[in-house]
Amino acid sequence: MEGFVSFTNRCQGRDQLFRATQYTCMLLSYLIKNKADKKKLVMKLKQLESSMSSGRKMLRLGNMVHALVAARRAAEVPEVVPCLCLTASHVSRALYLVCDAVLWLRSVGLQPHVDKPKWHTWATKCYYCSLLMNLARDWYEISWRLEEAALEEKTKENSVWQKHSEELNGVKSDGLHNFLCQLFQILKRNPPLLLDLVKNLCDLSGPLDTLGIYKTNPGVIGFCGILSSLVGILTLASPHLKLKQ
Amino acid sequence: MEAWVRFSAQSQARERLLRAAQYACVLAGAALSRAGGGSGSLSRLQHLEAHLSLGRKLLRLGGSAEALGGAQRSLHLPDPVLRFCLTLSHLNRALFLACDNVLWAGKSGVLPGLALEKWSQRAFRYYLFALLVNLSRDAYELRLLLERAGAAGKRGRSPEKPPRAEGSARLRLQLQLQLLLQVLRDNPPLLLDLLRNACDLLIPLERLGLCRSSPAVVGFCGLASSLLSILTILHPWLKLKP
Numbered sequence: 052m053e054g055f056v057s058f059t060n061r062c063q064g065r066d067q068l069f070r071a072t073q074y075t076c077m078l079l080s081y082l083i084k085n086k087a088d089k090k091k092l093v094m095k096l097k098q099l100e101s102s103m104s105s106g107r108k109m110l111r112l113g114n115m116v117h118a119l120v121a122a123r124r125a126a127e128v129p130e131v132v133p134c135l136c137l138t139a140s141h142v143s144r145a146l147y148l149v150c151d152a153v154l155w156l157r158s159v160g161l162q163p164h165v166d167k168p169k170w171h172t173w174a175t176k177c178y179y180c181s182l183l184m185n186l187a188r189d190w191y192e193i194s195w196r197l198e199e200a201a202l203e204e205k206t207k208e209n210s211v212w213q214k215h216s217e218e219l220n221g222v223k224s225d226g227l228h229n230f231l232c233q234l235f236q237i238l239k240r241n242p243p244l245l246l247d248l249v250k251n252l253c254d255l256s257g258p259l260d261t262l263g264i265y266k267t268n269p270g271v272i273g274f275c276g277i278l279s280s281l282v283g284i285l286t287l288a289s290p291h292l293k294l295k296q
Numbered sequence: 297m298e299a300w301v302r303f304s305a306q307s308q309a310r311e312r313l314l315r316a317a318q319y320a321c322v323l324a325g326a327a328l329s330r331a332g333g334g335s336g337s338l339s340r341l342q343h344l345e346a347h348l349s350l351g352r353k354l355l356r357l358g359g360s361a362e363a364l365g366g367a368q369r370s371l372h373l374p375d376p377v378l379r380f381c382l383t384l385s386h387l388n389r390a391l392f393l394a395c396d397n398v399l400w401a402g403k404s405g406v407l408p409g410l411a412l413e414k415w416s417q418r419a420f421r422y423y424l425f426a427l428l429v430n431l432s433r434d435a436y437e438l439r440l441l442l443e444r445a446g447a448a449g450k451r452g453r454s455p456e457k458p459p460r461a462e463g464s465a466r467l468r469l470q471l472q473l474q475l476l477l478q479v480l481r482d483n484p485p486l487l488l489d490l491l492r493n494a495c496d497l498l499i500p501l502e503r504l505g506l507c508r509s510s511p512a513v514v515g516f517c518g519l520a521s522s523l524l525s526i527l528t529i530l531h532p533w534l535k536l537k538p
Contacts, residue, residue: 061306062306063305065307065355069354102354102404105347106350109347109348110310110351114304116300116304117301159347161344
């Protein structure tokens with residue numbers, strides 16, 4: 052119970068739990084929507100999903116400051132590529148949160164004349180941009196580790212005997228297979244990087260669908276949302292699994 | 297900006313900010329209706345207040361676990377009166393939060409057939425009882441401090457001076473009040489806790505129909521107690537321990 056209390060005392064912990072609940076409702080209502088006797092349950096699930104979504108919007112008010120502080124911190128990262136990617140990601144996230152706050156003002160009735168579809172599209176574009184920047188950073192982390200691994204392989208293969216034996220056996224290394232093996236090894240050795248990559252890829256499904264780039268269905272979005280929320284909960288519960296920024 | 301990030305990362309801090317905003321809406325609504333404001337603005341304020349209230353209820357989901365943890369910890373307090381008061385207060389708070397969670401389910405549509413008024417009354421009864429127990433605890437702490445201050449005062453006074461007969465009751469009352477103010481001034485955590493509980497008391501009393509008051513007074517008291525809570529979060533030394 053102490054663990055639950057200390058986890059939920061932080062706003063992020065609560066937000067991830069609500070997010071997981073929201074996407075679970077989305078997935079469940081998609082799975083049972085065609086069953087005739089489950090209409091009431093589907094309605095309740097949609098109500099719960101909507102409550103979680105609007106509640107989370109309210110709880111996010113003021114988070115644009117968090118994003119700007121994170122952007123300022125990211126600007127001090129020594130390596131160029133992560134510095135640029137992380138700063139751009141946090142700034143995009145701050146802009147997304149500003150659009151989100153405007154949408155909240157409209158939903159609450161304080162600014163009824165706000166053009167909801169326009170601001171929703173802008174919010175999604177900013178969020179999408181932030182995810183792409185995160186993925187670029189993940190790719191940078193993977194690529195320098197791949198280069199390091201390839202360099203290690205080369206120094207091992209530089210022995211004449213090995214070259215000779217390869218010629219004799221006529222074995223040719225399969226490029227794609229090798230690459231995938233190395234990628235798998237790198238991700239296995241770096242759980243924070245793997246989790247961050249999985250989270251960002253899962254989060255991508257929502258904006259891709261909203262912006263019409265890659266249409267899926269609420270079931271897929273719900274499933275990906277649940278997965279990314281679980282990763283978020285895991286990284287909050289075990290901070291050593293969070294990719295260092 | 298860093299300070300805001302640190303402050304708002306705590307769920308309790310956000311909940312208090314939302315509470316302050318909610319009661320500010322109540323106060324603003326009362327001021328607007330007195331000033332003859334338009335029904336459009338009033339309904340917008342009421343709509344905002346309802347949203348803030350529901351948002352706070354969402355944030356309080358699972359809060360009973362924390363209250364039960366508090367009750368468990370207060371069972372180990374050495375002082376029997378404090379042990380009794382704090383444990384009872386935490387238990388009532390846990391029950392209030394459980395009813396509050398049920399109310400959230402009803403208002404958000406998860407349990408559409410719920411008797412909202414009945415559960416609201418139940419929640420406010422537990423909240424009222426928790427506040428009364430908190431105020432008893434404050435009174436007990438105050439009494440201990442007054443006794444200590446009174447004893448220290450007697451030691452300092454010369455034993456040969458005879459007490460004056462005439463006006464001595466009024467003088468005694470004046471001295472007691474001065475001593476009370478002195479004790480409260482020297483103990484800011486107790487003063488803040490007392491003020492907060494006293495302000496909060498009006499809300500359940502009004503909602504349960506035990507005391508008639510205006511929305512302006514309810515709004516003012518709610519806002520004042522929320523601001524005092526925010527103060528104790530910003531400056532933890534101002535929080536009454538245990």
